[in-house]
Amino acid sequence: xxxxxxxxxxxxxxxxxxxxxxxxxxxxxxxxxxxxxxxxxxxxxxxxxxxxxxxxxxxxxxxxxxxxxxxxxxxxxxxxxxxxxxxxxxxxxxxxxxxxxxxxxxxxxxxxxx
Amino acid sequence: xxxxxxxxxxxxxxxxxxxxxxxxxxxxxxxxxxxxxxxxxxxxxxxxxxxxxxxxxxxxxxxxxxxxxxxxxxxxxxxxxxxxxxxxxxxxxxxxxxxxxxxxxxxxxxxxxxxx
Numbered sequence: 530x531x532x533x534x535x536x537x538x539x540x541x542x543x544x545x546x547x548x549x550x551x552x553x554x555x556x557x558x559x560x561x562x563x564x565x566x567x568x569x570x571x572x573x574x575x576x577x578x579x580x581x582x583x584x585x586x587x588x589x590x591x592x593x594x595x596x597x598x599x600x601x602x603x604x605x606x607x608x609x610x611x612x613x614x615x616x617x618x619x620x621x622x623x624x625x626x627x628x629x630x631x632x633x634x635x636x637x638x639x640x641x642x643x
Numbered sequence: 644x645x646x647x648x649x650x651x652x653x654x655x656x657x658x659x660x661x662x663x664x665x666x667x668x669x670x671x672x673x674x675x676x677x678x679x680x681x682x683x684x685x686x687x688x689x690x691x692x693x694x695x696x697x698x699x700x701x702x703x704x705x706x707x708x709x710x711x712x713x714x715x716x717x718x719x720x721x722x723x724x725x726x727x728x729x730x731x732x733x734x735x736x737x738x739x740x741x742x743x744x745x746x747x748x749x750x751x752x753x754x755x756x757x758x759x
Contacts (some may be wrong), residue, residue, distance in 0.1 A: 532686065554709045571647070571732060571749030585743020619687070625689060628736030629675045629694050634687040 533635035550605045554622030561603040564619040579626035649750035656682040664753040666733030670714035723757040
C-alpha cells in the first residue's frame, strides 16, 4: 500500500510569492493534518481537515490556508511568503480525526524562501 | 502554551548498549501520547500510540511506558543497533475542549546515534 505522498519534494520561492503544497493520504484515511517544522524545533500544527471540513487551526497567520478535496487529498496554500516561512512542511493522514489513532506522515516538502 | 519536553537532546551510544529517553507533558487533560522515529530524509514513522495510564507497548527491541498522572513517558531501546540511529519524537494530545482533538503537540526530539 502506498503511504502518504507529498509534492513537490523541494521548492524555492521568492518573498511575496505564493505557494501550493499537495498531499495524498493513505487510501481510506479521511483526516489530513499539516505541520511545519523548522530546524531545531518539533513539528508545529497548522491545520487539520476531516471529511473536507476544517477541524482545527494552529497559531498561524491568515496567509496560510488549506482545503481537502472529495478524494481526501489536501492542499496547503501560503500567500505573501516571508523568509520565516522557510521550513519542512509535513502532511499526516489518519483514519479518523481523534488523537488516539496513529497519524502517518509523508516525507515532507522542503520550502526555501529567498 | 502547551509544553512537551524531551531529554536528553542527543545521545551517543555504542552498538549493543541499551538506552532510554524521557518525554514530559502536562499531567492534566491527557488524551494520548504518540512516539515517532524519524530517520534523516525519511518520513516520521509511527511507533506507538498510548492512551491509558500504566500502558506499556513493545515493538521488537523498542518499548515504551506511560505515566499520565505525573506526566511522563519513557522510550527504551534494548541492544541498540546502528540502524536505530534517528531522532525520536514524542507528541501529546490534549483532551482540553479548546484544542483540536487530533492535534499533536511535539517535543523537540532526542537525536540518537549508535556507533558500531
